[in-house]
Amino acid sequence: MSTRIGQLRHRLTIEQAARTDDSGGGATLVWNTVAEVWGAVEALSGKESVEADRTSGSAIYSVTIRYRDGLEPSMRFRRDNEIYQITSVLDEDGRRRFLTCKCERRDL
Secondary structure (H helix, E strand, O other): OOOOHHHOOEEEEEEEEEEEEOOOOOEEEEEEEEEEEEEEEEEEEEEEEEEOOEEEEEEEEEEEEEOOOOOOOOEEEEEOOEEEEEEEEEOOOOOOOEEEEEEEEEOO
16 A cells, blocks of 8 residues: 555544552553554454354454554554554555554444
8 A cells, every 4th residue: 555644634542551550459451642643544344243142343444654663563543432453563665654553443
């Protein structure tokens, strides 16, 4: 994909998980904001399945942003109420201009 700056029209928040202690001796998972970036979000495929006696849907997306160090599959993107869990991060042309992330949205 040849990405052009004008295609990065979706405002995305990059979030990273952190564990915080709770009052019961356990831990709670919270998502902290790392950065806000512009990106291109494109739906690639979707599926529906039955898990634990309920219907569950998921979709695979491609999210392209300007290159930035430190982006990992343990992070996620948020766009309004939509959450895109990062599954892979690729510098496709090797020139450190753009990153293309494969992401999954679950329970649609």
